[in-house]
Amino acid sequence: MPERDTTVVIGAGAAGLMAAIWAARSGQKTVVLETKAQAAKKILISGGGRCNLLPSVVSESDFFSNSSDNVLKRLFRTWTLEQMQMFFEYEIDVPLELERETGKLFPAAQKAIVVRDALQRELVNLGGEIKFDHQVTDVKKMNGEFVIACSHEVVTATKLILATGGKSVPKTGSDGFGYEIARRLGHSSLANYPALAPLTTNETLLTDLSGVSLSVEWSTYKNNRLLEKGINDLLFTHHGFSGPAILDASHWVIRDKAELIINFTKKSAEQWRDFIIERPSTTTLSLISDIVPLRLAKAIIEKAGVESSERVGNLTKYRRKALIEAMCYYKLDITGNRGLAVAEVTGGGVPLDEVNLSTFESRKTKGLYLCGEILDVIGRIGGYNFYWAFVSARLAGESTK
Numbered sequence: 001m002p003e004r005d006t007t008v009v010i011g012a013g014a015a016g017l018m019a020a021i022w023a024a025r026s027g028q029k030t031v032v033l034e035t036k037a038q039a040a041k042k043i044l045i046s047g048g049g050r051c052n053l054l055p056s057v058v059s060e061s062d063f064f065s066n067s068s069d070n071v072l073k074r075l076f077r078t079w080t081l082e083q084m085q086m087f088f089e090y091e092i093d094v095p096l097e098l099e100r101e102t103g104k105l106f107p108a109a110q111k112a113i114v115v116r117d118a119l120q121r122e123l124v125n126l127g128g129e130i131k132f133d134h135q136v137t138d139v140k141k142m143n144g145e146f147v148i149a150c151s152h153e154v155v156t157a158t159k160l161i162l163a164t165g166g167k168s169v170p171k172t173g174s175d176g177f178g179y180e181i182a183r184r185l186g187h188s189s190l191a192n193y194p195a196l197a198p199l200t201t202n203e204t205l206l207t208d209l210s211g212v213s214l215s216v217e218w219s220t221y222k223n224n225r226l227l228e229k230g231i232n233d234l235l236f237t238h239h240g241f242s243g244p245a246i247l248d249a250s251h252w253v254i255r256d257k258a259e260l261i262i263n264f265t266k267k268s269a270e271q272w273r274d275f276i277i278e279r280p281s282t283t284t285l286s287l288i289s290d291i292v293p294l295r296l297a298k299a300i301i302e303k304a305g306v307e308s309s310e311r312v313g314n315l316t317k318y319r320r321k322a323l324i325e326a327m328c329y330y331k332l333d334i335t336g337n338r339g340l341a342v343a344e345v346t347g348g349g350v351p352l353d354e355v356n357l358s359t360f361e362s363r364k365t366k367g368l369y370l371c372g373e374i375l376d377v378i379g380r381i382g383g384y385n386f387y388w389a390f391v392s393a394r395l396a397g398e399s400t401k
Contacts, residue, residue: 005029007400008148008157010139010178012039012130015372015389016163017119022397023161024126031157032123033134033150034173040116041172042165046386047104051112054084054105054383056098062384064251065377066190067352072377075357079391092118104382131155139181141365159367159400163393166346166373167192178374179349186364187350195378196344196385197250197337198242199260205299206332209236212293217263218245220252227252231266236296239338247344247381254337255347262330264300265291272324280313284323287312300326345385349376359399360392369396 007023009016012034024030032039043051055062058081060072085105088094094115095108107114120130131150138149139160146160164178179189201207213236219229228249235243245262252258265272265288279287285308289297301308304326306319315323340346354363355370362368371392379385 006031006157007159007161007397008033008146008155009161009163009397010136010148010181011163011165011173011372012036012120012132013163013165013173013372013389014040014043014119014386015165015393016161017116017123018390018393019161019163019369019371019397020123020128020130021119021126022394023159023400024123024128024397026398026401028159028400030123030126030128031155032128032130033136033148033155034130034132035135035175036173037132039120039130039132042169042174043116043386044112045169045172046112047106049112050106050110051115052104052106052383052386053088053094053096053115054081054387055380056103056105057081058384058387063377063379063388064195064347065352067376071352071357075391075395079394081387084387084390088115088118092122094118102382136177136181139184141185141367144367146367159369161369161371161393161396161400162374163370163372163396164374166349167340168194168343168346168373170341174346174373176346182350182370182374185362185368187354187362187370189350190348190376192340192346192348193254194337194340194343195251195254195347196247196381197254197339198237198239198342199246199250199253199332199334200240200336200338201333202335203333205302206236207238207240209295209299210238212236212296213243214264214292214296215266216245217266218249219261219263220249220256220258221261222252222256222258227256227258234262240334241332244381250337251347251378253334260332260334262332263328264296264330265327267291267328269324269328272327273320276312276315276320276324281311283309284312284315285309288327300330303330344381345373345378347378349374351376358395360396361399369400371396 007028060069165174167176232245304323372389
């Protein structure tokens with residue numbers, strides 16, 4: 001028989017470590033089961049090893065879920081961004097630094113391992129334990145207790161927190177088994193898909209631009225209805241497209257089959273019409289390459305079907321319109337995406353209406369809690385998914401008392 005206050009957390013990622021800390025702070029005997037030989041591998045690889053821990057501004061509109069924005073707004077009030085920053089800086093000694101050009105918060109040390117080690121150290125200092133190389137193979141609830149079969153042993157618990165992550169970047173340990181555990185314990189799961197994922201194309205005109213990067217305005221449309229728009233960096237790759245603009249837009253493209261329209265110049269069609277009238281003797285190449293990289297300027301001109309050396313004042317109305325459309329309304333020919341192996345997060349998951357959002361306790365199985373990526377919430381690129389992981393994990397962990 002386990003001690004009556006034993007809480008087991010499955011997964012030692014960002015959500016799992018945070019949930020375990022708050023469970024231990026609430027007086028629980030806390031044990032974390034981790035498949036890999038070390039904790040929080042996604043933290044270690046985030047931000048190119050620097051760890052983009054948090055954004056500097058948070059709004060419910062930065063997240064996507066089948067639940068309403070009002071639900072997320074209420075949740076974010078339970079642990080505000082400012083309070084979370086205080087936790088990291090003053091409670092576990094991880095000073096944060098703002099990267100002003102992107103609005104992202106990084107550890108001042110610019111090393112992801114500092115974040116991982118601080119979370120792990122806090123848990124151990126509270127008496128918590130992490131069991132590495134413990135792959136969970138089955139979970140049952142019997143006689144009011146959770147019986148958790150692992151690769152090395154069978155563990156029992158009175159409370160269980162699922163913080164397994166999703167299916168993205170499986171080399172870090174996110175194999176998707178958490179969804180199966182949730183299903184065995186009574187939950188459903190919305191269809192999973194790669195979110196914040198690079199997109200692919202067969203359009204050689206654009207794949208030949210591999211390595212070119214610039215800030216663009218992007219818009220997603222379905223059935224001529226605008227879904228979302230934003231401004232961020234786009235990176236051309238050998239496979240197609242990546243960068244923050246693409247990763248943020250990919251959610252709509254992959255899940256909703258939306259069209260992705262790019263304005264490479266961030267100027268409106270009206271502005272370009274006036275610009276052309278003001279500079280009639282300028283060649284098309286000179287005009288566009290003043291705004292975008294030369295290789296991209298040549299591709300835009302080819303797409304529009306005009307000549308690089310042609311003076312813009314000599315363009316017919318039809319060809320001028322084609323040039324402006326190629327600059328401002330370029331519809332990317334998307335053939336697919338790079339998949340869960342490289343996606344930042346997993347879309348879909350356990351619906352929020354299957355958990356009590358005051359505690360994150362399951363509405364299906366008493367004593368079961370869920371947090372982080374396993375739930376149907378994804379955030380933008382830029383630390384938002386860590387923020388979601390930490391908010392949900394804190395509520396789950398402290399509610400086990």
